[in-house]
Amino acid sequence: MTATMIPVRQIRAQYDDATLRVYQAYSDTIAESALKHQTFVAPPFKMERMTWIKPSFLWMMYRAGWGYKDEGQARILAIDIAREGFEWALAHGCASHPEPGMDEQEWDALKKRSPVRVQWDPERDLHHRPLEHRAIQVGLSGEAVRLYIGDWIQRITDVTPLAHQIHALVAEERLEEAKAALPIERPFLPG
Template sequence: MTLNIKSYKEQLATWPKQGHHIMAQYDDEKIIVYQSYRPDIGNFAAQNQYFGGDFSLNRMTWIKPNFLWMMYRNGWATKVGQEVCLAIHLKRDAFERYLKQAVYSSYQSDLYPTREAWQEQVQNSAIRLQWDPDHDPYGAKLERRAIQIGIRGKEVEKYAKDDILEIEDITPFVKEQYKHVLYKALDHLMIPEEHPLVFKNEDLNKQLRLQ
């Protein structure tokens, strides 16, 4: 596994406690996002380094840059249909491209002139944006908000093959670390190192409500 790993407790001491934050592992070239799939889709992606086989290009697919939010969603790779957890090394410029065209999943009166205008944008956009409560290793809600991004249409075709640098199956790591959660031994829990991501584009930061 090529991800940078660090103690959960050490990271917790420095992370923001509230507000909208893209918590992620990233550099100038890429950002790590997570997805979980049933074995036939997840194994194909890891083995072939692109999404194909039974992966549907006709459905919206959701990516999450926050590791613990993914663990909340997939139950630490225990939920049916989410047994294979993937760390996707996504091109940084592709991630930003998604966000620049994203439309919120729910109406935001300060961003859209009318509810009808927002609904029209939702219908026409290939990217959906959603902020949800972040979660701790046990799945409890936090005040900090975590982002997830839905991709469909022509953008999901680019995502499946062109926008990805590498796909890692991190399921063994997830299962190993889940033992520390089960035994309530968070002093031993190791997770991918993450920091808040902000952009040079201040208009984008404002649109995303980044703090």
């Protein structure tokens, strides 16, 4: 039996017909406000900053250290957004780095036209080791942030307890149980 090859760049996410789940990590103050309002409210959320959303649970765990990395990333939020919003973001994005051969003027012009950045980083395993395939991160700014908080967000859930539970299983080397507790993410093809 051969293992299924995962393409180097493939969006994998938990989703249904209407929504796609992304993750973000925040301080207690921002997380509590978001959970109360079921969107992000300024303040404490900063509208003028780029906000990065990540469909990969394990990449988020790597980035936030399972919610233990620092106080600013102590709370892991699962944000279910409209699939149409996620697809809009992909359609209005550019890579987070210039294409080979692109001069600085072209790169600046492209960034100004694009309210979204798309970045592919090595996916992580339960021990945060990099894998061969990559996970997508989507950076939202300007118009994209306004749409995200005003239209796309359908539900926000605190998944910090799940992150801590899986982390404890990994620490105890109970890897099969840890894998079984992970959210089920499957390939997503924008419509």
